[in-house]
């Protein structure tokens with residue numbers, strides 16, 4: 001009986017609300033309605049101790065997805081998966097993980113420095129009077145609503161919102177699918193707003209654990225990288241752009257490119273592989289730089305071959321100039337050929353200059369965007385212009401060299417799962433006497449049969465090392481022979497030159513001697529040229 005009474009009471013309340021709402025909507029003019037709503041809100045605001053902030057999913061007339069909304073979605077994802085009963089799963093653009101978020105009208109709570117915050121996901125539906133850009137296709141406009149007590153206003157405005165944004169961005173970076181970018185050729189047509197970089201997803205398995213090099217040196221590099229990635233405040237304090245330059249040098253196949261991939265994997269950075277020869281000029285280089293995002297490594301491989309920056313390149317240029325002189329004659333005969341050659345040269349040559357590159361590294365533009373590594377690689381460090389590699393530009397110089405026994409042990413572990421073996425001693429001796437790149441050692445250790453025969457692999461390596469040792473011995477012998485031959489030739493030439501000059505002197509003496517005698521015979525003239533003794 002009581003229950004029935006309650007039920008009818010409830011039904012009549014709902015009925016009254018519905019009745020008043022219909023009257024409100026239908027018979028009260030819009031202007032009055034708006035005023036009524038405004039004053040009701042003010043009245044409620046005066047007595048309600050809670051404050052609300054709304055964050056819409058899309059903003060502006062273009063309805064671009066709001067970065068803040070995305071950051072909140074990421075920030076709330078772990079709380080959502082724990083607290084919400086109805087969840088939505090999204091695979092966001094460039095994300096490698098599914099992001100879980102609470103469904104509409106779910107509520108979750110978050111606590112920050114002792115303050116309780118409540119987050120609700122909701123949506124508004126477009127009404128007839130609203131402009132068409134107000135909402136997306138289905139007429140819905142989503143938002144998150146943050147509610148907190150007014151005594152936490154300062155905390156929320158000054159620190160909680162920043163915390164949400166930073167954390168959300170951090171989670172986004174963690175979840176993002178990393179990319180390997182490369183610059184497009186500049187003579188290509190670009191669509192408006194099209195990026196000058198094209199990309200593929202970066203999925204390189206290299207890591208510092210599998211990189212073969214001296215463990216102490218490896219630790220030093222890893223520590224340096226991690227310290228860099230955590231030094232945002234430090235760089236701000238000392239007034240320096242948050243970037244660091246590395247120069248990796250060493251013979252081909254010693255792991256320079258592998259180390260760059262390991263760096264990117266360690267710090268979760270993107271890689272921008274900059275092909276300088278495809279960059280038209282310094283202005284374009286600057287444009288490319290502006291597009292590079294934070295948390296990235298800008299790589300210029302084989303810098304000695306990329307530009308007219310090095311001694312070697314200058315030598316090549318000199319040679320080219322000599323060739324040009326020979327060609328000039330031909331070109332005079334055929335002017336069309338001259339034009340074609342000119343075009344071809346322009347095609348090949350980038351007009352990026354050393355000063356342009358230095359500006360790229362440490363000019364004002366390079367400070368736009370945070371947390372960036374710049375890595376140069378070269379096989380010929382001595383050929384580089386000292387201005388390019390001075391500290392401050394290339395802060396850390398790392399030499400990657402031939403395989404040491406320590407490096408071999410890492411490769412043996414990677415390739416064969418071996419910590420030790422009786423053949424290691426022989427290999428150590430041979431490695432001390434022979435220069436072999438880690439790439440060659442790795443190739444010898446790669447199993448050629450399945451299941452892998454560990455001993456056969458080690459024997460393979462020993463054989464390769466012995467061959468390399470023998471080849472080096474023969475080469476040294478050959479070089480010594482050539483040196484001796486050259487020396488002999490030089491000595492012979494010098495001897496011949498001295499005998500011929502002696503003979504000439506003798507001949508001259510013979511030519512001048514009779515004259516003197518003659519002169520002596522004549523008397524006076526001879527006395528005037530020779531000092532009296």
Ligand SMILES: Nc1ncnc2c1ncn2[C@@H]1O[C@H](COP(=O)(O)OP(=O)(O)OP(=O)(O)O)[C@@H](O)[C@H]1O
Pocket residue numbers: 210211212213250251252253254255256257258259379438439440442
């Ligand atoms: N230090 C190393 N540790 C592990 N693997 C290595 C190492 N060095 C070379 N390798 C192996 O050799 C291959 C070639 O190495 P990488 O391309 O890194 O050499 P590089 O120094 O960049 O050569 P280049 O100067 O020709 O560009 C890699 O795929 C890798 O498997």
Ligand SMILES: [Mg+2]
Pocket residue numbers: 256257258301377
């Ligand atoms: Mg390389």
